[in-house]
Amino acid sequence: xxxxxxxxxxxxxxxxxxxxxxxxxxxxxxxxxxxxxxxxxxxxxxxxxxxxxxxxxxxxxxxxxxxxxxxxxxxxxxxxxxxxxxxxxxxxxxxxxxxxxxxxxxxxxxxxxxxxxxxxxxxxxxxxxxxxxxxxxxxxxxxxxxxxxxxxxxxxxxxxxxxxxxxxxxxxxxxxxxxxxxxxxxxxxxxxxxxxxxxxxxxxxxxxxxxxxxxxxxxxxxxxxxxxxxxxxxxxxxxxxxxxxxxxxxxxxxxxxxxxxxxxxxxxxxxxxxxxxxxxxxxxxxxxxxxxxxxxxxxxxxxxxxxxxxxxxxxxxxxxxxxxxxxxxxxxxxxxxxxxxxxxxxxxxxxxx
Amino acid sequence: xxxxxxxxxxxxxxxxxxxxxxxxxxxxxxxxxxxxxxxxxxxxxxxxxxxxxxxxxxxxxxxxxxxxxxxxxxxxxxxxxxxxxxxxxxxxxxxxxxxxxxxxxxxxxxxxxxxxxxxxxxxxxxxxxxxxxxxxxxxxxxxxxxxxxxxxxxxxxxxxxxxxxxxxxxxxxxxxxxxxxxxxxxxxxxxxxxxxxxxxxxxxxxxxxxxxxxxxxxxxxxxxxxxxxxxxxxx
Numbered sequence: 322x323x324x325x326x327x328x329x330x331x332x333x334x335x336x337x338x339x340x341x342x343x344x345x346x347x348x349x350x351x352x353x354x355x356x357x358x359x360x361x362x363x364x365x366x367x368x369x370x371x372x373x374x375x376x377x378x379x380x381x382x383x384x385x386x387x388x389x390x391x392x393x394x395x396x397x398x399x400x401x402x403x404x405x406x407x408x409x410x411x412x413x414x415x416x417x418x419x420x421x422x423x424x425x426x427x428x429x430x431x432x433x434x435x436x437x438x439x440x441x442x443x444x445x446x447x448x449x450x451x452x453x454x455x456x457x458x459x460x461x462x463x464x465x466x467x468x469x470x471x472x473x474x475x476x477x478x479x480x481x482x483x484x485x486x487x488x489x490x491x492x493x494x495x496x497x498x499x500x501x502x503x504x505x506x507x508x509x510x511x512x513x514x515x516x517x518x519x520x521x522x523x524x525x526x527x528x529x530x531x532x533x534x535x536x537x538x539x540x541x542x543x544x545x546x547x548x549x550x551x552x553x554x555x556x557x558x559x560x561x562x563x564x565x566x567x568x569x570x571x572x573x574x575x576x577x578x579x580x581x582x583x584x585x586x587x588x589x590x591x592x593x594x595x596x597x598x599x600x601x602x603x604x605x606x607x608x609x610x611x612x613x614x615x616x617x618x619x620x621x622x623x624x625x626x627x628x629x630x631x632x633x634x635x636x637x638x639x640x641x642x643x644x645x646x647x648x649x650x651x652x653x654x655x656x657x658x659x660x661x662x663x664x665x666x667x668x669x670x671x672x673x674x
Numbered sequence: 675x676x677x678x679x680x681x682x683x684x685x686x687x688x689x690x691x692x693x694x695x696x697x698x699x700x701x702x703x704x705x706x707x708x709x710x711x712x713x714x715x716x717x718x719x720x721x722x723x724x725x726x727x728x729x730x731x732x733x734x735x736x737x738x739x740x741x742x743x744x745x746x747x748x749x750x751x752x753x754x755x756x757x758x759x760x761x762x763x764x765x766x767x768x769x770x771x772x773x774x775x776x777x778x779x780x781x782x783x784x785x786x787x788x789x790x791x792x793x794x795x796x797x798x799x800x801x802x803x804x805x806x807x808x809x810x811x812x813x814x815x816x817x818x819x820x821x822x823x824x825x826x827x828x829x830x831x832x833x834x835x836x837x838x839x840x841x842x843x844x845x846x847x848x849x850x851x852x853x854x855x856x857x858x859x860x861x862x863x864x865x866x867x868x869x870x871x872x873x874x875x876x877x878x879x880x881x882x883x884x885x886x887x888x889x890x891x892x893x894x895x896x897x898x899x900x901x902x903x904x905x906x907x908x909x
Contacts, residue, residue, distance in 0.1 A: 526898055528889070552874075563898065
């Protein structure tokens with residue numbers, strides 16, 4: 322159904338453009354009384370077709386029609402097909418070659434763009450894999466070691482030692498849960514191509530659910546909510562956007578350096594819902610502020626710490642927001658702290674591409 | 675606890691089964707376990723448990739079919755264990771008659787709270803479900819079913835008829851998550867495409883009137899994409 326619609330659309334565009342440029346050619350011929358610019362105008366038409374339509378077939382078809390039209394209407398004998406005159410034949414062949422090459426070229430450029438997007442996704446996946454295999458080892462060592470320690474030496478351990486080991490297992494497995502949730506989100510995006518199933522979600526409920534989850538882990542941080550009084554329904558995959566907010570909040574705690582207060586502000590601006598999540602921590606170091614969304618980065622001046630893997634949290638945010646058709650950015654605030662800003666479209670337009 | 679409640683666990687993962695079994699036993703429940711659906715049914719028939727904890731991903735039968743089979747003959751409460759990313763499964767399990775769900779990975783306190791709330795709810799149901807002269811309280815909120823009034827710290831909160839009906843319905847099943855479609859059917863009697871939105875707007879107004887702030891989670895918990903749950907004091 323969709324495929325047929327697209328084919329029909331492309332054919333319609335091709336026909337319309339060719340007719341338009343044919344018409345222009347006739348007008349030019351009429352007013353300037355010359356045939357000289359006609360081949361150039363028709364070539365331009367083929368160019369336009371190649372740019373607007375998808376796939377090189379339409380460009381080549383348009384090029385053939387134009388060659389026929391040129392031969393029929395604008396070369397001697399007029400309004401008759403005649404390929405026996407050598408000069409007509411030459412101009413027809415040359416025009417066919419030029420237009421075919423150009424439409425193939427345009428298609429190639431377009432393919433390269435698609436490949437670039439693909440390779441960026443591939444990069445994110447590779448970064449994640451690297452981060453995961455690198456970062457899973459530390460918590461797994463703790464969990465395995467501590468639990469084996471308790472199971473094997475129960476009698477020789479005192480109560481405090483057991484509680485301490487169990488606490489370590491609890492913390493590290495909580496960290497693993499966060500990691501796995503991020504991975505799940507990424508497979509959800511990559512697995513289904515770019516099509517995300519959006520349903521209208523009430524802003525208040527999204528914030529509420531995310532905050533309840535956040536506060537169960539970090540009850541000591543003050544979170545202020547600043548959302549409009551009127552009800553906002555935003556089309557989204559609620560689990561994924563909840564993950565974005567959660568990652569930004571956790572990032573503020575883990576890397577914010579002394580964050581004690583976080584403000585979540587949401588406004589509807591035009592057809593966009595703009596989210597701003599700011600904290601009063603130490604801000605983002607200047608040397609990595611451009612890189613925090615693009616993938617896993619290593620802090621060279623610090624010893625390897627398993628918690629650094631949260632760097633992937635922000636690249637997950639980036640890909641989730643991009644997959645929703647929105648954008649995300651970060652900036653440092655004065656005198657201190659930083660602000661993460663992202664927007665989502667308010668239009669319930671599911672048929673994006 | 676005078677007579678021990680009997681709980682049946684149907685879960686194929688050995689470690690999760692052991693964990694749940696150990697913690698439930700430590701909290702004074704009598705526990706039976708089954709590693710697959712068919713054994714689960716046999717255990718159910720021979721032991722008549724008060725509650726079933728069911729993993730949706732079983733090796734032999736679909737957890738959803740298991741619920742259907744149990745519900746054909748019995749109203750024994752069922753708590754479902756489900757994976758996080760399968761929202762649809764949760765909703766269909768609840769709509770088919772499961773009483774509650776816990777998402778993996780879960781904390782044991784959460785599971786214990788669900789178990790307590792579900793057993794208590796079932797007790798109310800078995801005692802006839804009449805609420806004459808009964809009051810519901812959670813935190814500082816009180817619902818007077820006779821006078822159809824909602825009070826916070828003794829001060830009446832003015833709710834519309836619909837809003838009161840929703841709050842009442844949630845409170846009768848406190849501690850249990852009710853799906854959007856369940857509430858909509860109960861309150862308006864029918865459901866159409868806009869009714870979930872209508873419910874969400876009503877809920878937002880209720881929360882505002884109860885002056886409940888996002889993330890506070892005092893009276894009503896939001897189960898995003900699934901439904902709502904009225905908290906209960908022993909949660």
